[in-house]
Amino acid sequence: MNHIINKEGRGGIGLTMFFCLYIAQSIPSSFFATALQVMMREAHYSLATIGLLQLVKLPWVLKFLWSPVVDRHCLTGRDFRRCIIGSECVYALFIVLAGLLDVNNNLYLIIALVCLSLVASATQDIATDALAILMHGGKDKSMVNSMQSMGSFGGALIGSGLLLLILHAFGWRSVTLCLGAFVLLMLVPLIMRREPEIVAKTTKERAKWSDFASFFAQRGIWRQIGFLLLYYASIIGILSMMRPWLVDLGYTMKEIGVMSGMVGTSAAFCASFGAGFLVRRIGVHASRVLFALFIVLTTLYFLAMSYVSQPSAWLLYFGIVLMWSSYGMATIVVYTSAMECVRKGREGTDFTIQTVLTHLSGILIASLSGGVADHFGYHGLFFTECVIAVVSLLYILVFFRK
Template sequence: MIQKDKTYNLATFFCLYIAQTIPMSFFSTVIPVMMRQENFSLSAIGLLQLIKLPWILKFLWSPMIDRHALTTGDYKRWIFSSELIYAALIFGVAFLDFHTDFYTIVALIIISFIASATQDIATDALAVLSFSRKDKSLANSMQSMGSFGGSMIGGGVLLLLFKQIGWNNLLPCLALFVIVALLPLLFNKGIKIQPKQPDERAKKADVFYFFTQRKIWKQIGFLFLYYSGLIGTLAMLKPYLVDLGYSMKEIGVMSGVAGTSIGFLASFTGGIIVRRIGRFQARILFALFVLVATLYFLGLSYATPTTVLLYGGIFLLWGSYGMATIVVYTTAMDCVRPGREGTDFTIQTVITHLSGMLMAILSGKIADHTGYHGLFFFESSIALTSLIYILIVFRKDKEMV
């Protein structure tokens, strides 16, 4: 019975995470395409990345959720209300015309992303409180699988459907899916947490107090470094494939479908591995995978790779990324303070987003000046630095669970 409840809880969180990602991935993919078709400038299309700003700034209102969510029912109310607002805004956008209501559409999408980010804060906090230390990696697998699966569906499958049935017909279905994804949580009575104590209620200043913890900076260094060896390579993967002569359709299949699918499967595998061998060993193992992936692309840059070799590199890249997300999320859950679960977890995920954004920008500049050889050498160096950092800084954390 306990195993059955755990499986149901994991499935519930998977539904919540994929419900966040699919609409966001769809909008982030389809709107730039539509803007280009309407002859918007590339600069204007680049500014569209600002619609994701709520997911960077969500730490600002995370203490409010921690403060007012004391029981399982409180967290469910936050999740239901924010997700219903998310669905309602998506449904409302369906009735607007992209040509005449463009700025209204963008404004509504930004507001919908605020609602989605709020749902994410409450969902993350509930996940932290609902699972034991041993099972947190499995919960993080659901989070990562929801992210990869949502990206694949929202940026791939729905893009194809969009071309067939159009904006006004697809978005109501998307809104309905967001609501349907709430049903497992509605009927799940097995998610239980210990009510918070009055002295554990969060304050606005807790965002800053997070950084005053004595041992938190080694985790912050880890968060900045761990993805960095991958993000630059991932950011330049599509331009690299274009320069090798592959079409957009071929690139979509190679990276968007095949690569993301591997990331999805690796996320599930990574959760099991972390549960079996512990955080410290998993940090090292996945850092080695990241290093191998970057070295593989460094080797490819000195040859004219075949499609098979490229698929091998893409699988390595996305597979190591999928596993790396698990150890990042799991260790982030370990570093939350009582009563500030949503705040502390959100701050750590924002750190990874910011470091990824900076690395993506830096990788483009490095590739411009040194070519792909220089970029992949730089990424390999960062991956090696990350591995050495883990071996030195976390050498005392050799727990097995």
């Protein structure tokens, strides 16, 4: 891809800018997903109604539908800057409006506003991903993907952990108003950069609605699609059943929150940062194989631990760190390889299609894992995930030999 790489985009304010934009997406969405569930349960809503909260995530699953619009209208660095700032301001506005309402009397309206805020956040994400691709070429892609993963994991750690404690201390309105201000504050590095330097796209390269179908018609693209669907499917399968397994082992919700929510997410945050440097140094192909081996070893560790009647806390902590570290490293390879499979002028559309595929694969695997664990126990679940991890490794060795 023959794009001009902004020298600042290699580090410093360039990476800081993308980290701020990604963490601005993650913290509010993690907070709302967790806080609304807690508040609805405290208000004695049924579990079926609480389960419908998952629908607020639909904008992030369906964002590929309007990604060509973003690609079509963002032709220069100034266009991207305007789109990101505008989307972020709308995002902050809906967060503030949700915060001004009383939770007990306007819960469904708050959920609607949260859903609209995530539409704006998803739009910002499409533009940010496309800008990251256009500003970073070659080995630099892995570093900007580190910022994306670190923003995601860091946001989950703060949004679903720290902010819940602050919520009980200061209340709904104070926390949400501060979140709105935080989202706007994260625009400062982008505003300081007057115009990101990229190669302006021509009118011949503008995205069309038919690009959805043409993406899948590309020669050799199904090799990448298979990789996206398989690579961390085994990790998602175990992560989805991690909390129920810990409950069955006798751990309390508070202990599980520390083990998985804080220690695990922190491990993923650190692993994503280190993986960015490693991918930059050894390349995407070698990293695919290396991290796939790490995932196989991780699933084998959990399979072995499932035969221990009562694993010690240290064994569990070690396994959780392994699991989340594998997940953090895998995301860097997935995102970097996805950036290498985008077409000129359709960067946002093609990257969004690939990330949505990984989301859908994760939802499917998480749904099936519950059934496998229910019928075959945790031994059967961990064995199944081991098989998937080995198949993923063999897939890479066979289809990515060159």
